[in-house]
Amino acid sequence: MSEQVHDLSQAAPSLLSSKGDDDIIQINAMHKWYGDFHVLKNINLTVKSKERIVICGPSGSGKSTLIRCINRLEEHQQGDIIVDGIELTNDLKNIDLIRREVGMVFQHFNLFPHLTVLENCTLGPIWVRQTPKKLAEETAMKFLEKVKIPEQALKFPGQLSGGQQQRVAIARSLCMNPKIMLFDEPTSALDPEMIKEVLDTMIELAETGMTMLCVTHEMGFAKTVADRVIFMDGGEIIEENVPDDFFDNPQHERTKLFLSQILAH
Amino acid sequence: MSQATMSSGQTYKPGEHPSLPPPSSVKGPIAWAKENLFGSITNTLLTLLALYFLYKIIPALAQWMYVDAVFTGESRNDCRAQAPGACWAFIGSRLKLFIYGFYPEPERWRVNLSAVLLILALIPVLFDNVPHRGKALIYSCVYPLIAAWLLVGGFGLTRVPTDQFGGLMLNVVIGVTGIVFSLPIGICLALGRRSNLPIIRILSVSFIEFIRGVPLITLLFVAAVMLSYFVPPGTNFDLLVRMLIMVTLFASGYMAEVIRGGLQAIPRGQYEAADAMGLKYWQSMRLIVLPQALKISIPGIVNTFIGLYKDTTLVIVIGRLDILGIGNSSLADSKWQGLSTEVYVFVAVFFFISCFLMSRYSLYLEKKLHSGH
Numbered sequence: 168m169s170e171q172v173h174d175l176s177q178a179a180p181s182l183l184s185s186k187g188d189d190d191i192i193q194i195n196a197m198h199k200w201y202g203d204f205h206v207l208k209n210i211n212l213t214v215k216s217k218e219r220i221v222i223c224g225p226s227g228s229g230k231s232t233l234i235r236c237i238n239r240l241e242e243h244q245q246g247d248i249i250v251d252g253i254e255l256t257n258d259l260k261n262i263d264l265i266r267r268e269v270g271m272v273f274q275h276f277n278l279f280p281h282l283t284v285l286e287n288c289t290l291g292p293i294w295v296r297q298t299p300k301k302l303a304e305e306t307a308m309k310f311l312e313k314v315k316i317p318e319q320a321l322k323f324p325g326q327l328s329g330g331q332q333q334r335v336a337i338a339r340s341l342c343m344n345p346k347i348m349l350f351d352e353p354t355s356a357l358d359p360e361m362i363k364e365v366l367d368t369m370i371e372l373a374e375t376g377m378t379m380l381c382v383t384h385e386m387g388f389a390k391t392v393a394d395r396v397i398f399m400d401g402g403e404i405i406e407e408n409v410p411d412d413f414f415d416n417p418q419h420e421r422t423k424l425f426l427s428q429i430l431a432h
Numbered sequence: 433m434s435q436a437t438m439s440s441g442q443t444y445k446p447g448e449h450p451s452l453p454p455p456s457s458v459k460g461p462i463a464w465a466k467e468n469l470f471g472s473i474t475n476t477l478l479t480l481l482a483l484y485f486l487y488k489i490i491p492a493l494a495q496w497m498y499v500d501a502v503f504t505g506e507s508r509n510d511c512r513a514q515a516p517g518a519c520w521a522f523i524g525s526r527l528k529l530f531i532y533g534f535y536p537e538p539e540r541w542r543v544n545l546s547a548v549l550l551i552l553a554l555i556p557v558l559f560d561n562v563p564h565r566g567k568a569l570i571y572s573c574v575y576p577l578i579a580a581w582l583l584v585g586g587f588g589l590t591r592v593p594t595d596q597f598g599g600l601m602l603n604v605v606i607g608v609t610g611i612v613f614s615l616p617i618g619i620c621l622a623l624g625r626r627s628n629l630p631i632i633r634i635l636s637v638s639f640i641e642f643i644r645g646v647p648l649i650t651l652l653f654v655a656a657v658m659l660s661y662f663v664p665p666g667t668n669f670d671l672l673v674r675m676l677i678m679v680t681l682f683a684s685g686y687m688a689e690v691i692r693g694g695l696q697a698i699p700r701g702q703y704e705a706a707d708a709m710g711l712k713y714w715q716s717m718r719l720i721v722l723p724q725a726l727k728i729s730i731p732g733i734v735n736t737f738i739g740l741y742k743d744t745t746l747v748i749v750i751g752r753l754d755i756l757g758i759g760n761s762s763l764a765d766s767k768w769q770g771l772s773t774e775v776y777v778f779v780a781v782f783f784f785i786s787c788f789l790m791s792r793y794s795l796y797l798e799k800k801l802h803s804g805h
Contacts, residue, residue: 238707238708239707240704240707240708263710263712266707266708266709266710267710269708270708271705271708273701273704273705275699275701277699277701277702277704277705278705279702279705279706279720279724280724280803281723281724281727281801281803290709290711290719291709291710291711294711294715294719295709295710295711295715323803325803339709343709343710
């Protein structure tokens with residue numbers, strides 16, 4: 168990896184390196200079932216490189232499942248998903264290739280509790296990208312500085328607050344130098360005073376031009392950052408629009424109801 | 433009380449109250465005793481009862497084991513003539529038999545040497561702050577071969593048939609072999625039982641269930657008698673090796689279930705985070721899942737080790753004399769008749785020390801691996 172990335176501002180893939188046109192994710196007529204339960208119904212979604220998308224919807228609407236299909240944490244049964252020019256099939260090689268390019272941040276952080284913060288960040292680069300340990304550590308420290316917790320590098324995740332853990336999780340994903348970042352309700356498990364520090368980190372990341380898909384209920388974040396907001400319900404994409412129109416002029420009854428509920432208080 | 437009044441007497445502005453040391457009533461040995469030994473009426477009664485029993489037992493035991501004990505003597509009558517306590521002279525006169533069994537006298541240095549080398553091989557495995565640990569671990573991996581060569585002989589050393597192994601040495605050989613090999617086999621079985629591949633899963637489940645469903649003695653009999661039907665006639669499949677295999681497999685079956693318990697305690701998010709990062713199956717097992725699962729399983733793993741170690745005395749059923757077997761057969765000596773208490777206390781103390789060390793080590797390891805979550 169000669170173009171090792173040391174800076175969030177360089178973390179976005181250059182347009183030259185993306186294959187073909189700049190549609191980095193293409194999902195066509197995708198369906199998924201959990202047993203008999205039809206959880207995702209005919210999903211069609213195209214994401215351009217550097218695009219920032221917020222996915223919202225009531226719980227159980229399939230929004231988490233959708234982004235988890237993109238890095239194959241969940242398997243889809245029908246339709247195609249093409250990420251960075253690679254089609255997701257049962258081929259383990261393709262899955263590994265895609266997972267290298269797609270970072271994911273989870274609701275419950277999922278840091279590795281037996282490793283220090285620094286080791287959490289260097290594990291992927293060392294074992295998946297075969298980066299030399301020293302270089303991986305330098306990169307990790309740079310990203311930990313970006314998320315403003317370099318002084319915690321040698322602590323264990325269990326010694327950090329929730330907000331700090333989530334920022335480590337973001338740094339850990341960025342250390343892999345991904346082209347796409349998926350966020351699965353990154354602030355839902357946090358205390359209110361910690362939500363802001365995580366959102367600030369995400370906004371900063373968005374400003375660097377990273378392709379981002381965020382499942383979140385933070386509508387303020389959606390308004391400031393998103394290029395597009397997608398509303399899901401019952402396993403379908405009900406509506407998608409630019410944030411201003413989405414919030415001020417929702418088209419669908421279901422969207423209006425949802426917005427009135429979450430913006431009521 | 434002085435601190436309590438001091439802290440309540442002083443007033444601080446809101447937001448400026450400093451952290452104060454706790455009053456003496458919640459800290460220190462007296463507070464500890466009050467809290468833990470005399471916390472309630474039941475607690476106090478139990479404490480007093482326990483103290484009474486200790487008062488009854490300890491002096492009598494010390495009297496028998498040490499004060500009135502005889503350490504030199506030629507026979508039982510010799511002992512009894514000197515003092516009424518334990519006749520350790522008996523154990524002393526047979527100590528070499530207890531340790532080496534029937535290992536030929538001039539070759540016993542080989543047993544001693546392999547014991548020293550064993551300790552050297554264990555140090556880098558047990559403690560991670562040894563200098564040059566990486567190189568030392570290579571030695572630890574080679575050690576089993578060195579030990580086998582030293583103990584059995586060949587390649588320049590006189591061959592010692594394994595039926596001359598006995599005593600404490602036999603227990604250690606079987607125990608260490610079982611412990612060393614049952615852990616990796618157990619890990620593989622546990623992972624196999626959770627595998628997505630049906631063949632591997634079915635094989636692992638059947639193996640584990642078979643092993644757990646059959647008593648160890650039965651397996652040892654099978655090893656001693658039946659296994660020779662399955663190997664081609666004329667091949668000399670050493671009885672000790674068969675026993676080692678059976679003991680190891682038996683412990684692996686239990687080990688697998690202990691580790692499976694640990695694996696099940698790992699949240700799904702850990703697997704997902706490892707997958708999302710692009711780690712391959714074996715990488716995520718080795719780097720993420722197993723370190724955590726094994727840590728959780730330490731008490732169960734050590735439990736299995738201790739059980740295995742004590743089960744080594746079962747080799748008596750197929751005619752090999754371990755430390756307990758030697759003790760039993762020594763009792764038949766007419767010069768020393770009637771000293772079974774001494775023999776069994778000696779054997780019990782030996783096992784207690786070994787097992788207690790293992791359990792202490794496991795506590796040390798648990799503390800060391802605790803990473804604040």
